[in-house]
Amino acid sequence: MMTYARLARRLLAYAATIALAGAVYATESATPEQKASGLVARMSLEEKVAQLQSAAPALPRLDIPAYEWWNEGLHGAARAGYATVFPQAIGLAAGWHPELMRQVGEVVSREARARFDAIGAGHDHGRYEGLTIWSPNVNIFRDPRWGRGQETYGEDPYLTGRLAVAFVQGIQGPDPAHPRAIATPKHFAVHSGPEAGRHGFDIDVSPHDLEATFLPAFRAAVTEGHAGSVMCAYSALHGTPVCADAGLLGDTLRKAWGFTGYVVSDCDAVDDMTKFHYYKADNAASSAAAIRAGTDLDCGYAYAELTAAVKRGDVDESVLDASLVRLFAARYRLGDLGTSAARPTTVDVKANAALALRAALESTVLLKNDGGTLPLQGTPRIAVIGPNADTVETLEANYHGTPRAPVTPLQGLRARFGADRVSYAQGAPVAAGVPVPVPETALRTSTAADAAVGLTGRYFDNVAFDGTPLTTRVDRSVDFDWDHVAPAGLPKGRYAVRWTGAIVPPGPGDYTLAVHVERCFDCGGHDAVRLFVDGKPVIDDTGDDKHTQATLHFDDSRPRDVRLELVHGGDDQGVRLQWLAPAAAQLAEAERAVASADVTVAFVGLSPDVEGEELHVDVPGFDGGDRTDIGLPAPQQALLERAAASGKPLVVVLLSGSAVALDWAKEHASAIVAAWYPGESGGTAIAQVLAGDYNPGGRLPVTFYRSVRDLPPFTSYQMKGRTYRYFEGTPLYPFGHGLSYTRFSYAKASTSAAGIDAGQAVTVSVEVRNSGQRAGDEVVQAYLGYPQGDALAPKRSLVGFQRVHLAPGESRRVTFELDPRRLSSVDATGQRAVLAGEYTVFLGGGQPGDAAGGRTGFKIRGRQALPR
Incomplete structure (x- = not known):
């Protein structure tokens, strides 16, 4: 039994400890970890638990402001207003240019830092206002059916790793003690669909595939990029949810790779452990398992149950303390806490926009160019067709900011070739049953024969349409991203817009009209919309998403009076007036546009409405954001065939976040360009490429297969x-493929040694020459071929690449140093080693058999095991 004297001595000792902790906490010369330890020691259990959740509340008694850890920056500072919107991640990967990735990451973090500084250190920061960026996504794009593959850097571990390292370094900056922001590679570690069931998916992956394919990019981001954070995935590996996998988070991430940052869960992943994985009986037990395994921060609310978990003995409070120290140390380094001087950040909008254009140009891949169709010569009359020709959403992709002045492909071609040289017809929807924005060709300011193109928009600074509009203007279509911004000079907050004019159907038939409002989630309220046709209400949606479509029959193509009203009384993010028009009418309209042109440019592919994260899409070819068919959707295929029937040159521009099986186009189109989701300057970049102002040099970061029949089951994670x-x-088109408007030749491939001992590096090099008439970029690629007899070795592996710019006639010797890890193999148990045998290296502009290049080789003697 404890005496009163002993109890008093313990209380005095505890008070002294708290006092000492407070002294350390108050000392500016202390390390971030020391300051964090002192701070945590002064917290109650309930305060600690609150700080372990992503929406961490303020602690006024400790001078700690509220901080929301959730921020996004996949290809631009996202979801908080105006920002530079770069090409989607898969497009950035197609540039094969790590230094460009570093520069993009730097812009992302500088724009995030500017938002943060506008509020100020020591003040509360809400969602998307902080400096902890939940990017990049370095999951392997193992199957083109995955809707979120667009967020990745493609299918190759080495390419993904190099781009991830550069992006992380760009985000965090050169000073580890004072990072500009913190990058968060995700989703650790084996995660690539399907979207349906992702919250409870248990992945059965072999030790070989785990080590050889799914871990290398994360390892590079941590060991070379020194990422300050990592996000664990929704999925389970062999029955253990990743966010509770002590082997993965502790043994691999922290011990083997030396990771010292913090781990955050994917949003609600801990809750998923209870509800969908059935890993534990309640969230208290699931939370205890996750934090013991090494998940420091919960995106969600499950960690609120840690108070109960500690009290019932599921986890020691000291485990919480260790996680909190990591979290608060990060906030100290970022300058969010303490007495750090304010560091106001300025944003060079023009320079960032120029970088977005450069990124879009470098990401463009020329897949086919028969007979020198491209670049277009002279001043041709161009028919622009296709559902992706004039939509903002196909520029932006997902996880994006709001671009200040987005340029669609139609706008880009008009600006470059002249509006009088460009005719336009939408021609088809993206997919059967998926509405697309009503095109400008079907909108007029009134029903009069001489009415201007577009609808008249009246913008009110109140939600009752009272008084005189603050702004009146003509909008050529209603396709707007207003996420955290106010349109037309309106003050931020509550406003209303009324568009009036006429809709002009291209022919008789049934038309489905839709009003798409980009709904916010986990927010304070939604916007209301009303649509009237010929004075009759056809859509009246107060924000419940239940009545946003109406089907009308038009007997002819005369103009119909239309009025659309938007009341922005909530937190929704934009509005689109959409339709599904009769196929016959749209195809006939496209045929008329083609008839008056010299060449047709068809903008086809996919859109963020059909491929993405856990979407509510169930139409032919698509399932919940994933795809069931990788071919071009049937309505677009019909459009291409109708255009080709004219006999005029057909240029196909693919806008998508993933590979599309363009089998017919490969056989019948004159040229094919992959432009991905190209960002805010996508239209300008595409026009410059088609005109020859820029010579494309991008390469595919994924394989373009011919059919889903060529692929294993989507749910199988076996890499075979x-x-x-x-x-x-x-x-159809191999990984690494890409053409140019010039020609490159290779000579004198060589190696630094005919033989090396296992564990040594070897240098290989080749001379590349621009043997054509135009300056251009070549991506020199190095592929390793393995010794015969290694049954688990891949056919070949990318082990080096460099993007080089060469003037006509210019030559350069390109060199790669291959370290032991790049020369290694992985056995069935997941052990990595350099093995003895004869190795070959192909050096060229693509894979062997697809591009010009040269070969060299060397022998490795002995065996050398490598660390994980």
Whole structure:
């Protein structure tokens, strides 16, 4: 039994400890960890638990402001207003240019820092206002059916790793003690669909595939990029949810790779452990398992149950303390806490926009160019067709900011070639049953024959349409992203817009009209919309998403009076007036546009409305954001065939976040360009490429397969038969493929030594020459071929690449140093080692058999095991 004297001595000792902690906490010369330890020691259990959740509340008694850890920056500072919108991640990867990635990451973090500084250190920061960026996504794009593959850097571990390191370094900056922001590679570690069931998916991956394919990019981001944070995935590995996997988070991430940052869960992943994985009986137990395994921060609310978990003995409070120290140390380094001097950040909008254009140009991949169709010569009359020709959403992709002046492909071609040289017809929807924005060709300011193109928009600074509009203007279509921004000079907050004019159907038939409002989630309220046709209400949606479509029959193509009203009384993020028009009418309209032109440019592919994260899409070819068919959707295929029937040159521009099987286009189109989701300057970049102002040099970061029949089941994570490294068939277009308007030749491939001992590095090099008439970029790629007899080795692996710019006639020797890890193999148990045998290296502009290049080789003696 404890005496009163002993109890008093313990209380005095505890008070002294708290006092000492407070002294350390108050000392500016202390390390971030020391300051964090002192701070945590002064917290109650309930305060600690609150700080372990992503929406961490303020602690006024400790001078700690509220901080929301959730911020996004996949290809631009996202979801908080105006920002530079770069090409989607898969497009950035197509540039094969790590230094460009570093510069993009720097812009992302500088714009995030500017938002943060506008509020100020020591003040509360809400969602998307902080400096902890939940990017990049370095999951392997193992299957083109995955809707979120667009967020990745493609299918190759080495390419993904190099781009991830550069992006992380750009985000965080050169000073580890004072990072500009903190990057968060995600989703650790084996995560690539399907979207349906992702919250409870248990992945059965072999030790070989785990080490050889799914871990290398994360390892590079941590060991070389020194990422300050990592996000654990929704999925489970072999029955253990990743966010509770002590082997993965502790043994691999922290011990083997030396990670010292913090781990955050994917949003509600801890809650998923209870509800969908059935890993534990309640969230208290799931939270205890997650934090013991090494998940420091919960995006969600499950960690609120840690108070109960500690009290019932599921986890020691000291485990919470360790996580909190990591979290508060990060906030100290970022300058969010303490007495750091304010560091106001300025944003060079023009320079950032120029970088977005450069990124879009470098990401463009020329897949086919028969007979020198491209670049277009002279001043041709151009028919622009296709559902992706004039939409903002196909520029932006997902996880994006709001661009200040987005340029669609139609606008880009008009600006470059002249509006009088460009005719336009939408021609088709993206997919059957998926509405697209009503095009300008079907909108007029009134029903009069001489009415201007577009609708008249009246913008009110109140939600009752009272008084005189603050702004009146003509909008050529209603397709707006207003996420955290106010349109037309309106003050931020509550406003209303009324558009009036006429809709002009291209022919008789049934038309489905829709008003798409980009709904916010976990927010304070939604916007109301009303649509009237010929004075009759056809849509009246107060924000419940239940009545946003109406089907009308038009007997002819005369103009119909239309009025659309938007009341922005909530937190929704934009509005689109959309339709599904009769196929016959749209195809006939496209045929008329083609008839008056010299060449047709068809903007086809996919859109963020059909491929993405856990979407509510169930139409032919698509399932919940994923795809069930990788071919071009049938309505677009019909459009291409109708255009080709004219006999005029057909240029296909693919806008998508993933590979599309363009089998017919490969056989019948004159040229094919992959432009991805190209960002705010996408239209300008595409026009410059088509005109020859820029010579495309991008390369595919993924394999373009011919059919889903070439692929293993989507739910299988076995790599056999997937990606260029293990696929045994003939692809439509291979990984690494890309053409140019000039020609490159290779000579004198060589190696630094005919033989090396296992564990040594070897240098290989080749001379590349621009043997054409135009300056251009070549992506020199190095592929390693493995010794015969290694049954688990891939067919070949990318082990080096450099993007080089060469003037006509210019030559350069390109050199790669191959370290032991790049020369290694992985056995069935997941052990990595350099093995003895004869190795070959192909050096060229693509894979062997697809591009010009040269070969060299060397022998490795002995065996050298490598660390994880």
